[in-house]
Amino acid sequence: MNTQSDTTHGAPLEPQRAAAAVAPATRPYYWSVRRELWENRSIYLAPLAVAAVFLGGFLISAVHLPRRMRADLAMDPQHQHRAMVMPYHIAAALIMGTAIIVAIFYCFDSFQGERRDRSILFWKSLPVSDRTTVLAKATIPIVILQLFTFAVVVVTQFLMLLLSSAVLAGSGISPATLWTQVSLFSVSAMLLYHLVTVHILWHAPFYGWMLMVSAWARRVAFLWAILPPLAVCFIEKVAFNTNYFAAMLGHRLAGGPEAIPMTPDQFPMEPGMHLTPGHFLASPGLWIGLLVTALFLAAAVRMRRYREPM
Amino acid sequence: MACIEARGLRKTFGTTIALDGIDLRVEEGRILGLIGPNGAGKTTALNAILGLIPYQGELRVLGRDPWTERDLLMRDVCFIADVAVLPRWMKVSQALDYLTGVHPRFDRAKAEGFLGKTSIGHERKIRELSKGMVTQLHLALVMAIDARLLVLDEPTLGLDILYRKQFYDSLLTDYFDRSRTIIVTTHQVEEVEHVLTDLMFIDRGRIVLNCSMEDLESRYAEVTVNPAQVAAARALSPMHERQALGRSVLMFDHADRQKLATLGDVRTPGIADLFVAVMGNQTGATKGAAR
Numbered sequence A: 001m002n003t004q005s006d007t008t009h010g011a012p013l014e015p016q017r018a019a020a021a022v023a024p025a026t027r028p029y030y031w032s033v034r035r036e037l038w039e040n041r042s043i044y045l046a047p048l049a050v051a052a053v054f055l056g057g058f059l060i061s062a063v064h065l066p067r068r069m070r071a072d073l074a075m076d077p078q079h080q081h082r083a084m085v086m087p088y089h090i091a092a093a094l095i096m097g098t099a100i101i102v103a104i105f106y107c108f109d110s111f112q113g114e115r116r117d118r119s120i121l122f123w124k125s126l127p128v129s130d131r132t133t134v135l136a137k138a139t140i141p142i143v144i145l146q147l148f149t150f151a152v153v154v155v156t157q158f159l160m161l162l163l164s165s166a167v168l169a170g171s172g173i174s175p176a177t178l179w180t181q182v183s184l185f186s187v188s189a190m191l192l193y194h195l196v197t198v199h200i201l202w203h204a205p206f207y208g209w210m211l212m213v214s215a216w217a218r219r220v221a222f223l224w225a226i227l228p229p230l231a232v233c234f235i236e237k238v239a240f241n242t243n244y245f246a247a248m249l250g251h252r253l254a255g256g257p258e259a260i261p262m263t264p265d266q267f268p269m270e271p272g273m274h275l276t277p278g279h280f281l282a283s284p285g286l287w288i289g290l291l292v293t294a295l296f297l298a299a300a301v302r303m304r305r306y307r308e309p310m
Numbered sequence B: 001m002a003c004i005e006a007r008g009l010r011k012t013f014g015t016t017i018a019l020d021g022i023d024l025r026v027e028e029g030r031i032l033g034l035i036g037p038n039g040a041g042k043t044t045a046l047n048a049i050l051g052l053i054p055y056q057g058e059l060r061v062l063g064r065d066p067w068t069e070r071d072l073l074m075r076d077v078c079f080i081a082d083v084a085v086l087p088r089w090m091k092v093s094q095a096l097d098y099l100t101g102v103h104p105r106f107d108r109a110k111a112e113g114f115l116g117k118t119s120i121g122h123e124r125k126i127r128e129l130s131k132g133m134v135t136q137l138h139l140a141l142v143m144a145i146d147a148r149l150l151v152l153d154e155p156t157l158g159l160d161i162l163y164r165k166q167f168y169d170s171l172l173t174d175y176f177d178r179s180r181t182i183i184v185t186t187h188q189v190e191e192v193e194h195v196l197t198d199l200m201f202i203d204r205g206r207i208v209l210n211c212s213m214e215d216l217e218s219r220y221a222e223v224t225v226n227p228a229q230v231a232a233a234r235a236l237s238p239m240h241e242r243q244a245l246g247r248s249v250l251m252f253d254h255a256d257r258q259k260l261a262t263l264g265d266v267r268t269p270g271i272a273d274l275f276v277a278v279m280g281n282q283t284g285a286t287k288g289a290a291r
Helices: A002-022 A028-039 A042-073 A077-116 A120-124 A130-170 A176-182 A184-202 A204-216 A221-240 A244-254 A277-282 A284-306 B042-049 B092-102 B108-116 B131-143 B161-175 B213-219 B227-234 B257-261 B271-290
Strands: B004-013 B016-026 B031-035 B056-061 B077-080 B149-153 B181-185 B198-203 B206-212 B220-225 B240-244 B247-253 B264-267
Touching (some): A077 A221, A077 A284, A130 A204, B016 B042, B042 B056, B198 B271, B247 B271
Antiparallel strands (some): B004 B016
């Protein structure tokens, strides 16, 4: 009786054990992303370097901080706020700008590099699909780099605030006004909103396009990415005397009113700015852009499959 | 089930025919040498088998279509091309981490065991390693994968004799067993000669010879003919004749060995000599056909 029940219990276990032995948990996507970070250390080194240089400059300029602060405190609230917040926005803009440059270089090299050094033969000899590889490579500029930028900016701004407070406290000025004016928490929240809406969701088609061109072009991916859109603009202008395509690109590049409610006089990350996430999520531009991104990435998957080392 | 099965496998690059409708069947547990002149279609055939290029015709590798199922196929297939394909920026430890992370059949301890026998440090970058060490590393990685098919495309290109010898020695002693299949292409035919179980000559996209090494021994014979009997030997319609140390060496296909023994020293030809003989006849046949 006992033995019988043992066998019936044992039988269904057997295939499970066999399956576990055949395929231990592998995580191709996770490791593909990690290997991109191993290869392209500029993804984190460049924003960190810019942040460090900026902090260095800020440290030197802190000598004049008490004098500037006294001048700021004498201003009316509107100007006071602008003057105090400005360095924090400059830090954010510099680090984000660096991240964008890194992202562009990363995209152009992503698929061309592995064909140039023939390492594509090694990658393709492993059980990682082209789709996983393309998604991992797309994750770097669209997600990882942006979120890392966010972290670097927040830490940089926090260090700036600490440094300023220490300097001010040392010369007998209360840093309280600075903390209220800069209000780091809401600045960070706005920054995150800006990065997710504009740099990730709204700009995604640009990254998809650059990745696709890199998978396609044998050389000068940069030119292949720039010239065809320019040609389209030019032909449209000559043939119809219109600028719809150029306007569309400009609108996409600038962020567009759907992505961020930007008034000419304000930084996009100004706290207290009226956010309209519902409006953004409902805008067709967002979804068309994401669809176009998906198409570009699908094309990149296909091209990586066909492309050989050069 | 055959490890590789191809019917009418064809691949063209523009107007160049790289593979001209070849039929191929490789059983499990064989070590096949794919030999041919440059541009004969060896690498194209391997690339098709590995799912790296699209092709026309039918091809099944381990029961799968390599072009549409490359990622699944690569769980059971390993590939070493000439030495330059390991990413140069990678550290040895990163290569181990990555393979552990993506390959269900990779045994890290085994790979570390193989590496322990070499002087390759885990923190070294691949670009810092010599050519021979890169090959050792790649071989260590590949031998730690419990694969069913191993494809080697000129694996010892540019290596010195010591590394080349070591390469095939460790492949045979530490890796090969009857359940695995190995395909190797090389120009250094002498060094794979004693390793192979099967031999295939390929020229201009066609298979011109396909036989097992046992068949080769019974089928081909090379005779260093006694000077007095050269005319008699030539009458037996040899497939090839060459001069060595002032004596005529004639090669025969399907000839009676006992009869040949009366003409001089008989032995089984080396692959290199057989290659020259078969290819020479090929060129002759083509020229004849052209006339």
